[in-house]
Amino acid sequence: xxxxxxxxxxxxxxxxxxxxxxxxxxxxxxxxxxxxxxxxxxxxxxxxxxxxxxxxxxxxxxxxxxxxxxxxxxxxxxxxxxxxxxxxxxxxxxxxxxxxxxxxxxxxxxxxxxxxxxxxxxxxxxxxxxxxxxxxxxxxxxxxxxxxxxxxxxxxxxxxxxxxxxxxxxxxxxxxxxxxxxxxxxxxxxxxxxxxxxxxxxxxxxxxxxxxxxxxxxxxxxxxxxxxxxxxxxxxxxxxxxxxxxxxxxxxxxxxx
Numbered sequence: 001x002x003x004x005x006x007x008x009x010x011x012x013x014x015x016x017x018x019x020x021x022x023x024x025x026x027x028x029x030x031x032x033x034x035x036x037x038x039x040x041x042x043x044x045x046x047x048x049x050x051x052x053x054x055x056x057x058x059x060x061x062x063x064x065x066x067x068x069x070x071x072x073x074x075x076x077x078x079x080x081x082x083x084x085x086x087x088x089x090x091x092x093x094x095x096x097x098x099x100x101x102x103x104x105x106x107x108x109x110x111x112x113x114x115x116x117x118x119x120x121x122x123x124x125x126x127x128x129x130x131x132x133x134x135x136x137x138x139x140x141x142x143x144x145x146x147x148x149x150x151x152x153x154x155x156x157x158x159x160x161x162x163x164x165x166x167x168x169x170x171x172x173x174x175x176x177x178x179x180x181x182x183x184x185x186x187x188x189x190x191x192x193x194x195x196x197x198x199x200x201x202x203x204x205x206x207x208x209x210x211x212x213x214x215x216x217x218x219x220x221x222x223x224x225x226x227x228x229x230x231x232x233x234x235x236x237x238x239x240x241x242x243x244x245x246x247x248x249x250x251x252x253x254x255x256x257x
Contacts, residue, residue: 004081004083005030005084006032006118007030007032008061010039011031011038012033012035015088016207017210018087020046023046023050026050029052030074030079030081032057032061032088033059033088034061036058040056043056055079057073066109066110066114067121070118071121081132083134083135089107089111089156090107091141091149091152092104092107096151112159119162127173130174131174132174133175133178134218136162136178137182138159138179139153142158144239145248147251156181164224178214178224181224183226183227183231209227213225
């Protein structure tokens with residue numbers, strides 16, 4: 001049975017652990033991210049440890065048209081994608097009007113536009129074949145507005161909403177779409193987003209544990225999954241009941257240095 005997973009942002013963090021977990025189940029992988037050397041090292045590790053086939057396609061997924069280009073690159077080497085894992089994304093700390101605009105727009109390009117393009121292309125192929133699975137890595141950030149990370153939180157709100165709608169549209173065609181919405185995870189995200197030293201980054205959740213949780217939820221066909229029970233209660237039942245100004249102040253405090 002074909003079992004090839006395309007994993008974006010596979011060079012580190014949750015994406016890397018998702019690739020390891022899928023390979024451990026005996027599945028082939030297509031690894032993509034900007035850092036080709038890191039991808040090649042991971043591909044060698046997975047092939048040696050699990051006797052699977054690992055393909056590397058280095059790509060800057062924040063570039064204009066990156067989703068279409070990656071789709072064409074995968075097709076050019078004759079591969080079909082049975083599982084699409086949209087993991088690539090980044091954040092950035094600071095007041096929106098004081099941050100570099102090009103960085104904010106690149107965040108939208110990667111977190112939203114590339115994810116939507118890959119879902120459209122590969123999801124369409126899956127539907128035509130009558131089966132497939134999609135895992136979009138969102139965030140608990142998508143459940144509320146985020147002062148000092150206004151664009152990042154907004155992009156994850158898109159991912160949360162978009163993924164649920166896609167599942168409803170494609171499930172009758174044999175394709176499921178799961179959104180993984182973790183809290184903070186110990187990866188290089190905080191360093192890239194300049195969030196080190198904030199209350200938001202106080203967590204001991206490992207990338208490996210979150211990857212397993214999200215992958216298992218995808219295989220079970222779940223719609224939305226949060227990797228911690230208490231966090232799920234907070235996001236689904238407490239935050240929606242808070243006055244908007246209170247929620248905004250709470251998130252602002254969490255992200256202040």
